[in-house]
Amino acid sequence: MTTETQPLSGRIALVAGATRGAGRAIAVQLGAAGATVYVTGRTTRDKVSEVGRTTETIEGTAELVTAAGGTGIAVPTDHLEPERVRALIERIDREQGRLDVLVNDVWGGEHLLTFGTKSWEYDLDSGLRMLELGVKTHAITSHTALPLLIRTPGALLVEVTDGTAAYNTTRYRENLFYDLAKNAPIRMAFGLGEELKEYGGTAVCVSPGWLRSEQMLAHFGVTEENWRDAVKDLPDFGVSESPVYVGRAVAALAADPGRARWNGRSLDSGQLAKEYGFTDADGSRPDSWGFIVAKETEPDTRVEDYR
Template sequence: MGTLGGKVAVVTGATRGAGLAIARVLGEQGATVYVTGRTTRGGRAPDGMPGSVEDAAEAVSQAGGVGIGVRCDHTVEADIQALFARVRREQGGLDLLVNNAWGGYEGAASGLPMEPFWTLPSSWDGMFVAGVRAAFDSSRHAAPLLVERGRGLIVNTIAWAHGEYLRHLYYDVAKSALARMAYGMAWELRPHGVAAVALAPGWMRTERVMAAHDAAPFNLDATESPAYLGRAVAALVADTDVLRWSGQLLTAGDLAREYGFTDVDGRQPEPFRIPAGV
């Protein structure tokens, strides 16, 4: 996957889960990573989950990179503006934005209910304000830094199962919107040498998933570590021909076979599919 020394990245929603894993893998490759989230040390995370921006920054630095923790609520435009103004001031540019901040799981500690949409309480704000709009606004403020550098990458992390319905209407529509957003951004950024993709992991053993497993054990054979997604991001940003992927919906499993990386256990899990009978 090469080295990312000298590369500057922003990973949103990086206090735990996929975002933390992506940031740590980028650190292993030598990148400078701004990790964002709403939780700082001494504060309480939504749903009581562990992690803080300071912890995430330390994890990046301990892995070999330079970690910089920034408290940022990606539903607040002033926070986003301040974040990218700081990146410009301190680094002079940007090579990678990973849109991973996602408010759609809050209040759903046991998972999203697979029920008819007309019976569900509204989760519009979590899915579309703290999810889709957060990615759009972050991309809007990051794009000038990427365009000025004449290269770079935006990654929208999404859920995807080979086009199958994700069994929760708000979730399905929001994640589809992020994929379409990447397609549109790619079209407009290509003349400036900047790529944009949507990237889907499989079923990850995040803190939230493992907490659910601890409460009611289930088979983990089909799962993968969050680092698998991180290695996919690192491979993309190290690829000097990353524009060949621009606008596409990619999976960690397919990219593992393309670039030759594995999960932490040496396996190459297949792209995620919804299990039969679910």
């Protein structure tokens, strides 16, 4: 392997919330670029989280990272428990002495989510749990990991959310708690970007488009191999993207020596694909958010024009 094929060789990354979906793909693509990647989450081969999926585990993610060309290290971690996160960061410091990339992708709140219910009619415990999973976990992880991260000039912090700043701040996401949970990472990246400037660090928020996560595929009753079968019933699903796409987006950011130009920004996988020239796993270059916005004013907008 060369520095061209593995530009992140020697770099240390932590992907918090890497069990499945975007987090898993980000970890794998960082590994493909040569990084050593610590992957965390609550679902292991011995224990299942409240999400209730047994197929994807952090051990499985770590093995995929290693198979891709990196080094995957699975560490079971509940990011709502500060002492567990502290132990994780102390381990990374002890074993590696540095942290170059921190990805905050902790979520796992889909099973709590319903749209179209007024906030005062929504189950309060479910709403507050979404805020814990999508906001509190990120705050705990950043607070604990940043002292190690800033030791390395040029370090990168990536907040992962659903939606861009341009989209989320001008549209209601049809559930108040979800809206708050998905806007918070955008603001976190902005604020942490301001704090990291003097240390030569960069913080950004990255959103995938319409993501074909394991849970989304299951919802439509398809697999990654035959996902287009769902387009017959929902044509707009044709603009969706595999998790590989956002994984490649974050890997491209991490390998870019000029990434500081993005500091504090809200970015998305389609936008970064145009900037860095990568494609999705099938060779396409979908622009989900471009399509979604265009469709609001032009109902006849074609999926084909955004792939």
